[in-house]
Amino acid sequence: xxxxxxxxxxxxxxxxxxxxxxxxxxxxxxxxxxxxxxxxxxxxxxxxxxxxxxxxxxxxxxxxxxxxxxxxxxxxxxxxxxxxxxxxxxxxxxxxxxxxxxxxxxxxxxxxxxxxxxxxxxxxxxxxxxxxxxxxxxxxxxxxxxxxxxxxxxxxxxxxxxxxxxxxxxxxxxxxxxxxxxxxxxxxxxxxxxxx
Amino acid sequence: xxxxxxxxxxxxxxxxxxxxxxxxxxxxxxxxxxxxxxxxxxxxxxxxxxxxxxxxxxxxxxxxxxxxxxxxxxxxxxxxxxxxxxxxxxxxxxxxxxxxxxxxxxxxxxxxxxxxxxxxxxxxxxxxxxxxxxxxxxxxxxxxxxxxxxxxxxxxxxxxxxxxxxxxxxxxxxxxxxxxxxxxxxxxxxxxxxxx
Amino acid sequence: xxxxxxxxxxxxxxxxxxxxxxxxxxxxxxxxxxxxxxxxxxxxxxxxxxxxxxxxxxxxxxxxxxxxxxxxxxxxxxxxxxxxxxxxxxxxxxxxxxxxxxxxxxxxxxxxxxxxxxxxxxxxxxxxxxxxxxxxxxxxxxxxxxxxxxxxxxxxxxxxxxxxxxxxxxxxxxxxxxxxxxxxxxxxxxxxxxxx
Amino acid sequence: xxxxxxxxxxxxxxxxxxxxxxxxxxxxxxxxxxxxxxxxxxxxxxxxxxxxxxxxxxxxxxxxxxxxxxxxxxxxxxxxxxxxxxxxxxxxxxxxxxxxxxxxxxxxxxxxxxxxxxxxxxxxxxxxxxxxxxxxxxxxxxxxxxxxxxxxxxxxxxxxxxxxxxxxxxxxxxxxxxxxxxxxxxxxxxxxxxxx
DNA sequence: TATGAATGAGCCTTCATTCAT
DNA sequence: TATGAATGAAGGCTCATTCAT
Numbered sequence: 001x002x003x004x005x006x007x008x009x010x011x012x013x014x015x016x017x018x019x020x021x022x023x024x025x026x027x028x029x030x031x032x033x034x035x036x037x038x039x040x041x042x043x044x045x046x047x048x049x050x051x052x053x054x055x056x057x058x059x060x061x062x063x064x065x066x067x068x069x070x071x072x073x074x075x076x077x078x079x080x081x082x083x084x085x086x087x088x089x090x091x092x093x094x095x096x097x098x099x100x101x102x103x104x105x106x107x108x109x110x111x112x113x114x115x116x117x118x119x120x121x122x123x124x125x126x127x128x129x130x131x132x133x134x135x136x137x138x139x140x141x142x143x144x145x146x147x148x149x150x151x152x153x154x155x156x157x158x159x160x161x162x163x164x165x166x167x168x169x170x171x172x173x174x175x176x177x178x179x180x181x182x183x184x185x186x187x188x189x190x191x192x193x194x195x196x
Numbered sequence: 197x198x199x200x201x202x203x204x205x206x207x208x209x210x211x212x213x214x215x216x217x218x219x220x221x222x223x224x225x226x227x228x229x230x231x232x233x234x235x236x237x238x239x240x241x242x243x244x245x246x247x248x249x250x251x252x253x254x255x256x257x258x259x260x261x262x263x264x265x266x267x268x269x270x271x272x273x274x275x276x277x278x279x280x281x282x283x284x285x286x287x288x289x290x291x292x293x294x295x296x297x298x299x300x301x302x303x304x305x306x307x308x309x310x311x312x313x314x315x316x317x318x319x320x321x322x323x324x325x326x327x328x329x330x331x332x333x334x335x336x337x338x339x340x341x342x343x344x345x346x347x348x349x350x351x352x353x354x355x356x357x358x359x360x361x362x363x364x365x366x367x368x369x370x371x372x373x374x375x376x377x378x379x380x381x382x383x384x385x386x387x388x389x390x391x392x
Numbered sequence: 393x394x395x396x397x398x399x400x401x402x403x404x405x406x407x408x409x410x411x412x413x414x415x416x417x418x419x420x421x422x423x424x425x426x427x428x429x430x431x432x433x434x435x436x437x438x439x440x441x442x443x444x445x446x447x448x449x450x451x452x453x454x455x456x457x458x459x460x461x462x463x464x465x466x467x468x469x470x471x472x473x474x475x476x477x478x479x480x481x482x483x484x485x486x487x488x489x490x491x492x493x494x495x496x497x498x499x500x501x502x503x504x505x506x507x508x509x510x511x512x513x514x515x516x517x518x519x520x521x522x523x524x525x526x527x528x529x530x531x532x533x534x535x536x537x538x539x540x541x542x543x544x545x546x547x548x549x550x551x552x553x554x555x556x557x558x559x560x561x562x563x564x565x566x567x568x569x570x571x572x573x574x575x576x577x578x579x580x581x582x583x584x585x586x587x588x
Numbered sequence: 589x590x591x592x593x594x595x596x597x598x599x600x601x602x603x604x605x606x607x608x609x610x611x612x613x614x615x616x617x618x619x620x621x622x623x624x625x626x627x628x629x630x631x632x633x634x635x636x637x638x639x640x641x642x643x644x645x646x647x648x649x650x651x652x653x654x655x656x657x658x659x660x661x662x663x664x665x666x667x668x669x670x671x672x673x674x675x676x677x678x679x680x681x682x683x684x685x686x687x688x689x690x691x692x693x694x695x696x697x698x699x700x701x702x703x704x705x706x707x708x709x710x711x712x713x714x715x716x717x718x719x720x721x722x723x724x725x726x727x728x729x730x731x732x733x734x735x736x737x738x739x740x741x742x743x744x745x746x747x748x749x750x751x752x753x754x755x756x757x758x759x760x761x762x763x764x765x766x767x768x769x770x771x772x773x774x775x776x777x778x779x780x781x782x783x784x
Numbered sequence: 785t786a787t788g789a790a791t792g793a794g795c796c797t798t799c800a801t802t803c804a805t
Numbered sequence: 806t807a808t809g810a811a812t813g814a815a816g817g818c819t820c821a822t823t824c825a826t
Contacts, residue, residue, distance in 0.1 A: 619795080
C-alpha cells in the first residue's frame with residue numbers, strides 16, 4: 001500500500017484544499033492544514049516532503065481526476081464541435097460541483113512560488129494536450145480552419161474558458177456557470193462577427 | 197506638489213518593477229527595492245503606506261499608461277473590427293517594449309496576496325471597460341452579433357489575449373508576439389470553424 | 393536472563409557505535425540506529441530507557457571491555473615503568489583495532505549533552521583509577537617521584553595519551569599510533585629535558 | 589567602523605559566552621542570547637550570519653586575546669624552561685580570571701557540530717604553534733631533548749595542561765589552579781621518574 | 785516481545801516596519 | 806526629508822518517544 005492509498009493521505013489533501021480555499025494560499029500554514037485534517041503537524045511530513053509538496057499534490061490529484069473525466073467524456077463524441085461542447089460542459093460542471101477546487105485553481109494557485117508554478121504547469125500541460133487533440137481532430141475532419149496556428153486556437157479556447165471561470169469565482173459564483181455552455185461554445189466556433 | 201510628482205516616487209516605482217521582474221514576487225523585499233532605487237529603506241515609507249501600496253502603485257501607474265495609450269489609439273478607428281485589431285496590436289506592442297511589465301503582470305503579480313489582487317482587479321476593470329465599449333459599439337453598428345451576452349464576448353477577448361501573452365512570457369519571449377496580431381484578430385472575429 | 397544478555401541488546405549497542413562513528417553524534421537519530429540494528433524504532437525502548445541510555449551503554453560496554461583488557465595486561469608486569477608501557481601500548485592497540493570506538497570516544501561523545509558527559513566520566517573514572525594504581529605502585533617502589541601530587545601525574549599521563557589519540561583520529565588515522573608507544577613512554581617518564 | 593567595533597557586537601559575544609557557560613551548548617537558544625544581550629532576536633543577525641557564527645566568533649575573539657597575551661608574555665623569556673613556565677602560568681591565570689571562558693572551552697565547545705569544531709581547531713592551531721615554537725627554541729639551545737618527535741612533546745604539553753584544567757572545571761574550580769604551576773612545569777620537564 | 789505510524793514540543797531565521805538622529 | 810539600525814512576530818520542519826495492534 002503506497003502513501004497515496006492510505007486514508008490520511010487523501011485526508012490531508014482534502015484538508016489542504018479546503019484550507020487554501022478558505023484562507024488563501026499565504027495564510028495556509030501547515031499547522032492549519034494538520035488541524036483541519038485531524039492529524040498532528042508532524043504526520044503531514046510522513047506523507048509529504050514539505051509544504052510545497054502538499055500543494056503540488058493537491059493540484060496533481062484533483063486536476064488529474066478533473067482531466068481524466070473530461071478525456072473520458074470526449075472520447076465518445078464524433079465531431080470536434082461536440083467534443084469541444086463536452087469539454088466546456090464538463091469543465092464548468094466539475095468546478096460547479098467543487099467550489100473549493102474552483103477557488104484554488106482560479107485564484108490561489110496562481111499566487112505560488114516559481115517551483116510550484118512549474119509543477120502546476122506540468123499538470124496543466126496535459127489538459128492543454130486534450131484541447132490540442134480536439135483541434136487536430138477538427139482540422140483533419142475539415143471542421144476546423146487550417147489557416148491559423150493550432151496553438152493560437154488552443155490559447156483562445158483555454159483562455160476563454162479560464163477567464164469565464166475566474167470571473168464567476170470572483171463574483172462569488174452567484175450565477176450558474178453551466179448556463180453559458182452553449183454561448184461560449186458558439187463564440188469559440190463562430191467568433192464575434194454577425195453572420196447573415 | 198504631491199508625492200506622485202516627486203522624482204523619488206517614480207524612482208521607487210521603477211525600482212520595484214525591475215526588482216519584481218528580476219527576482220520574482222516572493223523575493224522582492226522592501227530593502228531590495230530601496231537599494232535599487234538608491235534610497236534608504238525608511239524613505240520608502242515616506243512615499244508609500246506599506247509594501248502592498250508600492251506594488252499597487254506599480255500596477256496602477258504602469259497599467260494606467262498602458263490603458264491610456266490603448267484608449268487613445270482606438271478612438272480614431274471607425275469599426276469595431278479595426279478597434280479590436282488596434283487593441284490587440286497595442287497590447288502586444290506595449291508588452292513587447294517593456295519586458296519588465298510583461299513579466300510582472302503575467303506572472304509575478306498573480307502570486308500576490310488576495311488584498312493586492314483585489315486592487316489590481318480595480319485597475320484591470322478599466323481595461324475591461326475599454327473592451328466592453330468596443331463590443332457595445334460593434335453591436336450598435338450591427339458588426340457584432342447580439343445573440344450572446346457581451347460579457348462573454350469580453351471574456352473571450354481578454355482571456356485569449358491574456359493567455360497568448362502568458363504563454364509568450366513563459367516561453368521567455370522567444371518569438372515575436374506581434375506576428376500573431378492578425379491571426380488572433382481573425383480567430384476572435386470568426387471563430388474556429390472552417391467557412392466555405 | 394537480563395537485557396544485557398539478549399542478542400538484540402548487543403545488536404543495538406553495536407549499531408549505535410557504528411551510526412555515531414559514521415554520521416557523527418548530531419546526525420545519530422534513534423531511527424537510524426534502529427534501522428542499522430534491524431529492529432523497529434519502538435523495540436529500542438524495550439532495551440533502553442531513552443536515547444541517552446543507548447549512548448551511555450555504548451560507552452559503558454565498550455570502555456568496560458577496553459579497561460578490563462588493560463587491567464589484565466598490567467597485572468603481570470612488575471615495575472611501574474613496564475605497567476605504564478603496557479597501558480600505553482594496549483590503549484593505542486585497542487583503538488587502532490576499533491576505529492569506530494576511536495572516532496566515537498575522541499570526537500563524537502565529547503559533543504554530547506552535559507548529563508551524558510557526566511555518565512561517561514563515571515566510566516572514565518575507573519580508567520583513571522587504573523592509572524592511579526600504577527602511580528601508587530611506582531611511588532611505593534620508589535620508581536616514581538613523590539614530590540608531586542599523584543593526581544597531577546595521572547593528569548599528565550591521561551592528558552598526553554588522550555591528546556595523541558585525538559590528533560591521530562583528526563588526522564584520519566593516517567599514521568601508525570603504535571609507533572609512538574616507546575617515545576610517549578619515555579616522555580612521560582623522563583620529561584622534556586635533555587639529560588647528559 | 590566594522591561590525592566588530594560596534595558595541596552590540598561585543599555585547600552579544602559576551603552574552604553568548606555567559607549563556608553557554610550557564611546553560612550548556614545545547615540549551616543556548618539564540619533567543620536566550622538575545623535576551624541576555626538586551627537586543628532583539630533579529631538584531632543578532634545584523635552582526636552574525638547564523639547561530640554557529642556567534643559561537644565561532646565567541647571562541648575566536650576570546651581565544652584570540654588569550655593566545656595573544658600568552659605570546660606577549662613568552663617573548664621576554666630567555667630559556668625554553670622559562671617560556672614553558674610562563675605559558676602554563678598564563679594559561680591557568682587567564683582561565684582562573686574568566687570562569688565563563690574556562691567552562692566554555694573545556695566543556696561546552698567540545699560538544700559542537702563538526703563544522704564548528706573545524707573552526708575552533710583553526711584557532712587552537714595558533715596556540716599549538718606557540719607551544720611548537722617553544723619546543724623548537726629549546727631544542728636549538730640544547731635545553732630540550734632531540735630524540736623525540738617534537739609533535740609528541742607538544743601533545744604532552746597541551747594534553748597535560750588541558751587535562752588539568754578540565755579536571756579543575758569539573759570539580760567546580762574548588763581549588764586554586766595556579767598552585768599547580770611549578771609542579772606541572774616540573775613534571776613536563778623532568779617526567780615521572782625519581783632521580784637521585 | 786515487536787512493530788512503526790503517529791505525535792507535538794521546540795527553535796532558527798526572515799523581513800516589513802519603526803523611530804531616534 | 807532622509808537615514809538605516811533595530812525590532813519581534815511568525816512558521817516550517819525534525820525527531821525522541823508513545824501506544825494500539
